[in-house]
Amino acid sequence: MDSEKRCLSMQQTKRMNLLDFPLIKKFIQSRWYPGIFQWIAMAVFATVVYQLVAGTSNPSKNFGTSTTWVLWWPIIPIVFLVLGRFWCAVCPFGKLSDLVRKFVGSERPVPKFLKKYGIWLIDLFFILITWADHIWGIVESPRGSGYLLLILTTMVVATSVFYERRTFCKTLCFLGGLAGNYSRSGMLELRGTPDICKTCKTQSCFKGNEKTEGCPMFQFVRTMDTSADCNLCGNCVKTCPNNSIRISPRKPTSELWGIKNPKMEHAFLASVIMGIVFVQNITMLEIWQDILQIIGSLTGTQNYNVNFTVAFIISMLLPIGMLMLTARLTASKWSKTAIMENFVRFGYAIIPLDLAGHVAHNLFHMVTEGKAVWFNTVSLFGVNLTGDPSFASATTVQFMQYGLILLGMAGSIYTVYRIGNKGSFSKLFPYYALMVLLAAINIYLFSLPMSHRV
Known part of the structure; x- marks a missing residue:
């Protein structure tokens, strides 16, 4: 274990530290x-x-x-x-x-x-x-x-x-x-230098000093191994007396490969976000009204709020159920504990696809409605501009969306590979298949005509 820590420390030391650039460090400390x-x-x-x-x-x-x-x-x-x-x-x-x-x-x-x-x-x-x-x-x-x-x-x-x-x-x-x-999944991380932090007596990164508050997100840099709660506010850079803090670029998704303390709430949210991307896309499709009619025939009411809520719950439960089924198929023992451990560990692998789906969905708004931001900004100063608010055609946006989903799928598949400790293909195949299926659902939804909400 000690050798692994030393190896990790050496790898971190070799990474580029943006604070080694005087202008960047001086600005963040100011x-x-x-x-x-x-x-x-x-x-x-x-x-x-x-x-x-x-x-x-x-x-x-x-x-x-x-x-x-x-x-x-x-x-x-x-x-x-x-x-x-x-x-x-x-x-x-x-x-x-x-x-x-x-x-x-x-x-x-x-x-x-x-x-x-x-x-x-x-x-x-x-x-x-x-x-x-x-x-x-x-x-x-x-x-x-x-x-x-x-x-x-x-x-x-x-x-x-x-x-x-x-x-x-x-x-x-x-x-x-x-x-x-x-x-x-991000490409930037803030960490302390282990060899320096372990000799620190002040703990000023957490407590702060007379000029600067301690970490507003209650993080202790010495033990921080995730970027999930780091705001990059720079308080620790300002207060550290030992020049221990580093801000380094890193490989996207690399943090997901070795989560030390995976939590159910994170895996749950990763699955839920995928379901929310589904429902956000579905409600913009021409077939949405047909879907509401089908749900209405089952619920016995045409009340939109009721039928949308049913669709919303189904959309969220779908990826949760798919991940749970996959976790059960890959559990060495079909015990509740083993299944939940798999659910939580591999739930993090959905995050790259979540990110791709979120960006791809919003790309439609940004590209096909983006000029409206400029039109409405200049209108604050009394300038009236009108015209087509899109930067590109819907077809162009679709191809961009397909590319993003494929990129997210690749990230999720590789994350499965690393979370599974580079296990055999047959052992991890159900998770690979899950990521491909989630990507395929996204691509299918993006292939259908969408309407604007704003």
Whole structure:
């Protein structure tokens, strides 16, 4: 075990450290990082909320709607892949939390309930917000989107008044689970240098110092082995007295290969996200009304809310059931423990496909509606531009979507191979087949004509 740790330490030392570049290190250590990005994000956020609540009710003409759902939401998973949770460092909610705590915060410890069940609450909020979008038309309604952001803002303020650090971000933010899972596939990591950290007596990366707060996400760099809860806020870089911190590029998905403490809630969310991608695609298809009719004949009602909820639950249960069946087929003993261990371990392998499906779905909005962001931005200054909002044809977008899904499938298959310790093809075949099947379902859905929601 000690030799493995030494080998890992040597590999980490050999990686490029972006903090070895003086300009980058000086910038991250300065008060300008991440502050300059935070204040820009705060200004844009304020404008977005105002436009959503007080601007035009036409979603295709509203600056807030197009900026949030046509630009930000499609780009955010790409940010998680390339830069890890950097968005969380500059997020307006995070900055608002810092300001509230600075002036009126009581800094109470996080409640034990939130510590224990926070990630499950995040999973639940993510599911509920996605469900509510279709029930109340949040995406299509500027007012609905604005009120959602105001509700989240209220939650941020409330938790920041009573609890320490970024309790909301850590235990309640609906984007937190998505950010954590996708960042595990990310191409950037922040870690400490083991040989230096083990001799440190200050623990300032966690505790902070007189100038800079400790890690807002309650992370201790010395023991941190995942990017799921690292916001790249730079606090540890500012406070570390031993020059131990490194920020290094890495191979995408590499963190997924050796999760030391796999958790059910992460594997569950990975499966649920795949189901949500399914339902987001299905509701934009021409055959959606036919599907509702079929469900209605089974439920005995034509109530949209009821029938959509049934479709929503089925879509989420489908990948969960498929993963559970595969876990059972590959369990050496058909005991509940063995099956659940397989479910949790290999659930992480779905994450690259989740990421690909999420990006591919939102690519349709960004490419076929993207110019609306520019049109609605210049309209704030009294300039009226009109025209085709698309950058490319739907056919071009489809081929791009196919490529993304195939890339995600390759990432998931290779992750299965590495999680399975490079086991024999026959032993891991059910998981390979699962990833191919999930990719095939995505490709089929993307091959069908889609309509715009905004």
